[in-house]
Amino acid sequence: MANIGYIQVVRHCNHFCGFCSNPTTPYTHNFESMRVLVDDFVARGYFGVILTGGEPTLHPELPDIARYATDQGLHVRMITNGWRLSDRAFAKALGEAGLRLVHVSVYSIKPEIEARLRGVEGTLERAYAAVDNAAEFGIDVNINCVINKLNADHLDLNIRHWIQHHPHIRHFVWNNLDPSMGRAEVNQDQFTPRLAEFELSLYRALRMLHKTGRTFRVEKVPLCYMTDFAWASTETRKIVKGEERIVHFLDAKQTVRQTDWEHIYSDACAVCSLREICGGLFDRGDAYDPAELHPVFIDRDAIVEQIIRDPADPSYALRSLAEWRVDFERRLAEARARPRRGPREHDAPPPEMRETLIPVGQITDRGQRLFQAKRRAESRKAEALGVNMEEMKEQGSAD
Numbered sequence: 001m002a003n004i005g006y007i008q009v010v011r012h013c014n015h016f017c018g019f020c021s022n023p024t025t026p027y028t029h030n031f032e033s034m035r036v037l038v039d040d041f042v043a044r045g046y047f048g049v050i051l052t053g054g055e056p057t058l059h060p061e062l063p064d065i066a067r068y069a070t071d072q073g074l075h076v077r078m079i080t081n082g083w084r085l086s087d088r089a090f091a092k093a094l095g096e097a098g099l100r101l102v103h104v105s106v107y108s109i110k111p112e113i114e115a116r117l118r119g120v121e122g123t124l125e126r127a128y129a130a131v132d133n134a135a136e137f138g139i140d141v142n143i144n145c146v147i148n149k150l151n152a153d154h155l156d157l158n159i160r161h162w163i164q165h166h167p168h169i170r171h172f173v174w175n176n177l178d179p180s181m182g183r184a185e186v187n188q189d190q191f192t193p194r195l196a197e198f199e200l201s202l203y204r205a206l207r208m209l210h211k212t213g214r215t216f217r218v219e220k221v222p223l224c225y226m227t228d229f230a231w232a233s234t235e236t237r238k239i240v241k242g243e244e245r246i247v248h249f250l251d252a253k254q255t256v257r258q259t260d261w262e263h264i265y266s267d268a269c270a271v272c273s274l275r276e277i278c279g280g281l282f283d284r285g286d287a288y289d290p291a292e293l294h295p296v297f298i299d300r301d302a303i304v305e306q307i308i309r310d311p312a313d314p315s316y317a318l319r320s321l322a323e324w325r326v327d328f329e330r331r332l333a334e335a336r337a338r339p340r341r342g343p344r345e346h347d348a349p350p351p352e353m354r355e356t357l358i359p360v361g362q363i364t365d366r367g368q369r370l371f372q373a374k375r376r377a378e379s380r381k382a383e384a385l386g387v388n389m390e391e392m393k394e395q396g397s398a399d
């Protein structure tokens, strides 16, 4: 199994997205506090680590921790807005530190929409420079895109741009908006799309990528909204392969281990042929409407075969459908025997990890001061942009 873990290395950012689900907190990391998390992934036999944030390039020790994780044998990746990576020297340093793959996040190739979503002008040019710099220094590039109300109608236009102007980019990732945390939670009306709003443009985008031999993944989109490309659903792939994901949040949640990829289902799902391999409707935040779900009647096993026989993803050990069925039935039976956790319980460390939890980051006096200053500056920005600031949750106290 190719499990990949996440470490939020910082929680502040140089952009100000109105739907940020991981905004600034008083927690900070140093090399040592990140190192123990890397060591834990290695001990668990994880394939790789994704360094994320906030904006991870703002951590002064980012190249050091990338080098350390690489030296321990992990495949090191990073999710970034690309702002700092537009500096060639910085991209070179990360390439030399062993960074293998960077996900550069761009929401819209329309400058006015991107500026509105990012809260900062001039980010597109920087992102374009970032993807070219990364490629120059041997770092693979993926484009990440959060689906939201403002880009829902032109996901395909974005793809046309990438294919035409940056043809070296071969893999794309969409995340439907998570409306349950941070500023996304308090600005749902501005940014959370209806599924029907992006269905067509997502389909066109996926078809274009598929036709040109590129690959992609889509997260938090029910399979009835991506039926032709169901094998590309992140949740479906994880359900089929039985994968887990550990995220070390740099906030009061600390460590979350995700093994259950199912969200919620409506009555329509009961008769749907894809029910057992579908993640359903993302339920946290109560922003999506179960009435938008509709059953489909297509061959489940054909989708499973596309996943377990994917030559580009040899992470699933059992290669025949018959073996998979036995393995899957066993996992389903185990899952049914477990008490189902509510949506909010997913944000707590699972019972089996509580004994051995490693602290994620620390709250220092300096971190508190920086947090308060950042929050004041962001409040002014929020007012100018007409978005709400995230609610303050319990963040612990300074040591």
Ligand code: SF4
Binding pocket: 222, 223, 224, 225, 265, 266, 268, 269, 272, 273, 274, 275, 276, 278, 279, 280, 281, 293, 294, 295, 296
């Ligand atoms: S009807 Fe339900 S189970 Fe079927 S594809 Fe849609 S969300 Fe998934």
